[in-house]
Amino acid sequence: MSLTGRNKTSILDKPLSRGKGEVSLSCFALLFSEVVQYCQNRSHTVPELQNRLHELGRKVGVKIIDLYFLRERNGKREIKLLNILLFVKSTLWKVLFGREADKLEHSNDDENTYYLMEKEPLVNRFISVPRDKSSLNCAVFVAGIIEAVLTGTGFTAKVTAHWHKGTTYMVKFDDTVVTRDKQLEER
Amino acid sequence: MSRASTRFDTKKVNSELVTLTYGALVAQMIKDLDNTEDVSKQLERLGYNMGIRLIEDFLAKTGTGRCLDLKDTADKIQSAFRMYLGVQPNVANWSAAGDEFSFILDSNPLTDLVELPDELKNLKYCNIICGVIRGALEMVQLDVQSWIVQDQLKGDQNTEVRVKFIRRLEDAMPAGED
Numbered sequence: 001m002s003l004t005g006r007n008k009t010s011i012l013d014k015p016l017s018r019g020k021g022e023v024s025l026s027c028f029a030l031l032f033s034e035v036v037q038y039c040q041n042r043s044h045t046v047p048e049l050q051n052r053l054h055e056l057g058r059k060v061g062v063k064i065i066d067l068y069f070l071r072e073r074n075g076k077r078e079i080k081l082l083n084i085l086l087f088v089k090s091t092l093w094k095v096l097f098g099r100e101a102d103k104l105e106h107s108n109d110d111e112n113t114y115y116l117m118e119k120e121p122l123v124n125r126f127i128s129v130p131r132d133k134s135s136l137n138c139a140v141f142v143a144g145i146i147e148a149v150l151t152g153t154g155f156t157a158k159v160t161a162h163w164h165k166g167t168t169y170m171v172k173f174d175d176t177v178v179t180r181d182k183q184l185e186e187r
Numbered sequence: 188m189s190r191a192s193t194r195f196d197t198k199k200v201n202s203e204l205v206t207l208t209y210g211a212l213v214a215q216m217i218k219d220l221d222n223t224e225d226v227s228k229q230l231e232r233l234g235y236n237m238g239i240r241l242i243e244d245f246l247a248k249t250g251t252g253r254c255l256d257l258k259d260t261a262d263k264i265q266s267a268f269r270m271y272l273g274v275q276p277n278v279a280n281w282s283a284a285g286d287e288f289s290f291i292l293d294s295n296p297l298t299d300l301v302e303l304p305d306e307l308k309n310l311k312y313c314n315i316i317c318g319v320i321r322g323a324l325e326m327v328q329l330d331v332q333s334w335i336v337q338d339q340l341k342g343d344q345n346t347e348v349r350v351k352f353i354r355r356l357e358d359a360m361p362a363g364e365d
Contacts, residue, residue, distance in 0.1 A: 011302040021202035021296055026244045027271045028200045028208070030237040035212050038233070042219065052215075059211035060204075063300070067203070096204050122200070 016070065029126045036127070036138055046133050050140045057144020064145065065152045068092060077153070081173070081181040084155055085114060088146055096145075097122045102166070112173045116146070119166035139167045146171065202273065202296040209297050213312065227311040234318020235325075241271070242323035257352055260329065261288050264320065264350075272296050276348075286352040289336060293345040303340045311335050316348055328356040 039052040069075060072091050078084040089101045107113035121139045129136050139161040146169060147159040156174040161167055216226045245267050254260045261278045268290070269275050276290040298312060311317075317333040324331045330353040337343035 011300070017299065021273060021299070022199035023202040023205045023273055023296055024271045025198040025200050026241065028205050030240055031205060031208060031212075034233045034237055035208065037236070038212065038216070056208075056211045056215060059214060060207040063207050063210070064203075067300075095201055098200070 016067075018071075025122075025125075028122075032123055032138075032141075033126065035141075046136050050136065053138060053141045054144040054147075057141040057146075058148040059144075060141075061145035061148025062152055064092070064096075065149055068095060069153075079154075080184065081155060081177065084150065084153055085116075085171070088149060089116060092149065110172075112175065112178050114171045114173075116169040116171060117165055117167070118169075121167050124167065135163075137161045137163055137167060139169070143169050202299070206296055206299050206301070209315070210301060213310075217307065217310075223307055223310045227309075227314050230311065230314040231318040231321075234315035234320075235322035236318075237315070238319035238322025238324075239326050241267075241319060242326045245270070245323070254327075257285060257288070260324070261290075261350075264290070264323075267323075268292075280347075280349070282351075288350055290348045290350070291345050292348070295339065295346050298340055298346070301340060308341070311338070312340055313338060313346055313348070320348070320350060325356065328358070330354050330356050 035056065036049075036053065039049055039056070043049040043052055068091070069077070072095070073087075078087060085104055089104045093099065093101045101116050101118050103115075103117040105115045105117070107115060118139075121142055123138055123141055127138050143159040143161040147157060150157040150159070150171070150173075155177050157177070158172045160170050160172075162170060213226070213230070216229055217223070220226050220229065245263075248270070249266070251263060254263060265276060265278055273296060274292055274294055276292045278288055279291055280289040281287070295313065297315070301312065303310060303312065313335055317335060320333045321331055331350050332353055333348060333350045335347070336349045337345060337347040339346045
């Protein structure tokens, strides 16, 4: 695009780092608290605040796909629904938060819906929610990450976070995704 | 005496989560505020808010006492960088009067996967670090000014943050007390 006459090495020319760097938890917790404060200053209602956090999570999730599929999966794509969910639950959770998510369940009522459960998300550890905003769950940030990862790998979904048995992420896939997965299984 | 409390907290988080979260925040800010000057100022303020709480965390984890002079302060900030960001900066470029110095970082977890596009050439991406230093030192009664001299994102060899000591702050007594 504008590379004529410019011989600066772009960041894409450097080799990918191994991603083993670590930063202290207090640093992340303080940064996240600033993120929430920033979003709060620009929102007037709780749903608006949650949307902003979700947006930020989506931005993060989009970048994560390439990074981790290249590193952990050697670039191979996932084409089965259950496999991508297991990838999110175990591998992705482990690299991001240091441990696996607690449970992955399929909903009994709706076959498009899955539930990922976690007793205490890392992001919520130092956040106290006031009583008048009790529906706020800052894990919508993580829900945004999951949504971006799923949508970006070809499994369009909507992910929301709820207060249920700790924190539950409700993953609702698009009908097309579920139909396609069924066809794959039938072959 | 307080040697036993130099255990460093072992709770760590993947540095890329911090890089990407900070990057998403900066991207959102740029969309919300049109002016890169405003974004740089906001980042410094954000850093200031983080710094005033980070200093308590630092003192709780290391239990160090008062610094004797500015060199001592510089050393403590250096170990704080190692504790919080996992990088060890070099302290260099002391001014003749001994009241200014620089931290030279050759790797910075906040900018690991970041590239600055041309239209954001004026953005001080690492301004949050300046804010953290200013906020943390203000809570221990040191008024300092801190700014970025060199920036790896703009093509320099490493990132240099310069700190200048302005004055020592006195605790103001509330009105009515002696």
